Amino acid sequence: MGHLALYRTWRPQRFDEVVGQEQTVQALKNSVRMNQTSHAYLFAGPRGTGKTSLAKILARAVNCERPEDGEPCNQCQTCQDILSGNFMDVIEIDAASNRGIDEIRDLREQVKILPAQGRKKVYIIDEVHMLTTEAFNALLKTLEEPPENVLFILATTEVQKIPATILSRCQKYRFLRLSPEQIVQRLQEVASSEGITAAPEALELLARRANGGMRDALGMLDQMISYRGKNLSREDVMQGLGMVDDTLLADIFQAVQLNHPAEIIENLAQAFIHGLDARQIAREGAWYLRDVLMFQILGERAEFQRMSESGLPRVKEQAENLDRESILRALQKMMELSEQLRFGEDPRFLLEMTFLGLIDLFQGRELMVEEQPEPRANEKQRKRAVSEPAPKDAAKPQTKPATEAPEENAFWQQVLAGVKAEKITTHAMLAEGNFIGIHGDVAYISYRKGYRFHKEKMEEKENRLLVQEVMRKISGKEIQLEFILQDDPKYNDLLVKKAIEVFGENKVKVLD
Ligand SMILES: Nc1ncnc2c1ncn2[C@@H]1O[C@H](COP(=O)(O)OP(=O)(O)OP(=O)(O)O)[C@@H](O)[C@H]1O
Ligand SMILES: [Mg+2]
Ligand SMILES: [Zn+2]
CATH class of the missing domain: 3.40.50.300 (P-loop containing nucleotide triphosphate hydrolases)
Incomplete structure (x- = not known):
């Protein structure tokens, strides 16, 4: 039958x-x-x-x-x-x-x-x-x-x-669109009568995707069953509908906000591994931003299109940390991206560049808010320089790395600013690095665990030359660059050796 x-x-x-x-x-x-x-x-x-x-x-x-x-x-x-x-x-x-x-x-x-x-x-x-x-x-x-x-x-x-x-x-x-709750309830009723076990989150996803239409919701349930059988998890539905996990987008936008380009690239790579295509990600990205915006405008009254219960705290956090204009501009970028992707040659590249470009956009506001040239507090905390002296009181937050000679620190800030003026994506990757110092005509910059991507990017000719050029303008000298990865044991020794060589043994303390 x-x-x-x-x-x-x-x-x-x-x-x-x-x-x-x-x-x-x-x-x-x-x-x-x-x-x-x-x-x-x-x-x-x-x-x-x-x-x-x-x-x-x-x-x-x-x-x-x-x-x-x-x-x-x-x-x-x-x-x-x-x-x-x-x-x-x-x-x-x-x-x-x-x-x-x-x-x-x-x-x-x-x-x-x-x-x-x-x-x-x-x-x-x-x-x-x-x-x-x-x-x-x-x-x-x-x-x-x-x-x-x-x-x-x-x-x-x-x-x-x-x-x-x-x-x-x-x-x-x-006739009004049905609410996600109304749809979930009906789906639940249908599921139990048909001998289908479905996780509440799975039905919730279907209901949201149905956009108020009961026929579509039931149609999708049908589709999921023929695809996955009578036992549906949230993941089944995500995959079945080719949806991007909302936590993935939350992660990506958080990385954008914190200026962590490597995490953006890694998350996108994960998404591709899971078989999502660039257009889906762009579309879901736009929906995600829409949810953030809605929360900002309506607070608890907002109805979310994409966010599940579990993802809500993330949306709220981002809604608090971003100004409306940035969200709107980011939304626009996402929509432009969708458009470009219809004709684009290299979808993954376009996607990566767009998200990296958002760093700039989200950062713009922060620059306006805090005018001091001081690096942001969290950036400082993250930079656990190997060249720092042992703090006298370990519990005390280190406000200024004492070994970074003031003029060296100023030099680094100038380099960062100069690079930023030239190319924001290069700056984003350089800024994750830790400036160890200059020895002879070599500047040493190290990267923490998990930042291999940044390091390798910076080693590419174009980025390297850009930084060298900026350094030359500031110092009037030809300076070579050496990028070091801290988590690689092979480099670790080297790093310590270099640091000792550069700064003297008594000044070097290896953290972690
Ligand atoms: N309000 C509802 N309550 C329960 N089930 C509904 C409801 N609306 C739609 N459905 C489900 O969707 C199916 C299609 O509904 P229906 O044909 O009444 O929609 P419609 O509004 O006429 O849509 P269309 O505009 O596409 O013709 C129904 O057979 C039923 O399974
Ligand atoms: Mg009809
Ligand atoms: Zn009758």
């Missing part, structure tokens, strides 16, 4: 099975109960929110032989016939099809014929915005002089395309 799509099996059959749309449901049910239905209804709203479902319920409710409190019984012959599509007086017209146009043309004659089987002839006209002008005119004529036993239900996702003359003759109901 063929598999019947979940969204079909789970079409609500009674008013009280409809999720959400409370006001509409209540009003329709009351009008049936009090026998005061209108001649024409317009159901307008987003895809998959219950328009056609409610139209069919209403069609049965007005014809049911034994209605109960406004609900169709779904048992009597009439209900059964309508449900199986064998009832002559419930006519569904798809306005998007050619046949639909013909049917509308004949409408004026047809409506005059009394119901054959039931009490009311019900015309359900779906996608009514697709009608031609001619067909709208035919429909309008019918609506202007509606026969007694006819009920029209027009449904559309694009109410703005319906002529005002038609609108004014209908009782209008707006």
Whole structure:
């Protein structure tokens, strides 16, 4: 037996099975109960929110032989016939099809014929915005002089395309997007009845992705089951939908904020390993920033598109640390990136460069806020220079590395500023380094554990030459560069030796 799509099996059959749309449901049910239905209804709203479902319920409710409190019984012959599509007086017209146009043309004659089987002839006209002008005119004529036993239900996702003359003759109901909570609840119900076990977070992801549409949510659940079986974890859904983990984006944006280019590159590499493509990442990046922005504007009232419960603290933190303009500009960059990626040659490169470029953007604000040339406090803490003397009081935070001669420190700051003026990405990578000092005509710069990427980048000719040029301008001397990695034992010895050589044994203390 063929598999019947979940969204079909789970079409609500009674008013009280409809999720959400409370006001509409209540009003329709009351009008049936009090026998005061209108001649024409317009159901307008987003895809998959219950328009056609409610139209069919209403069609049965007005014809049911034994209605109960406004609900169709779904048992009597009439209900059964309508449900199986064998009832002559419930006519569904798809306005998007050619046949639909013909049917509308004949409408004026047809409506005059009394119901054959039931009490009311019900015309359900779906996608009514697709009608031609001619067909709208035919429909309008019918609506202007509606026969007694006819009920029209027009449904559309694009109410703005319906002529005002038609609108004014209908009782209008707006269908709303369903909330993620409403969708999760329904998915949970469907899952347990179908013998599916799904993690709440998995359903939450589906619900958010469905963007308020129940059909899409059920459709995706179906897809996930055929893809992963009847046991769904959050990871299954992430992979199934090709979604980027929100913590990944939180990590990347945090790295941008803290000016940690290596982490950006490493996280992106991880994403690629997991099979995500650049466009997905760019798109999810934009959604992530959107969530940050929403939190900044609305606080706890914000509805998040991408963030899961567990990721919320990250969003909040970033919302607090970034100004609105930076977020908006970053959002714009993400959208430009999406655009570029449609034609781009090297998506990964574009992605990396864009995220590295955001460092600059996020940093701009900080520069304006703190005008002192002092390196930022956290940067200082991170720089645990091997050349520092043993602090007298180890518990005391070291405010100034005493061995870095003041003029050397000033030199380094000038170099950093000079490089920054030339190329922000080079600066970002250089700034992660620790300036040990100059010995002879060689400047030694070390990198901490995990910063191999920076070191290797800096060793590339272009970056090396840029720094050398800046140093030459400042000092008037040709200075060579040596980059050292601290975590590599091979280099460690070398580093210590070099430091001792440069600064003298009593000044060198090896940390960690
Ligand atoms: N409010 C709802 N409550 C419960 N299920 C719903 C609801 N809305 C949609 N569904 C599910 O989605 C399926 C499609 O819904 P329906 O055909 O009523 O949507 P629609 O609003 O007419 O969409 P479209 O504009 O695309 O025609 C239903 O069979 C049902 O499984
Ligand atoms: Mg529909
Ligand atoms: Zn019935």
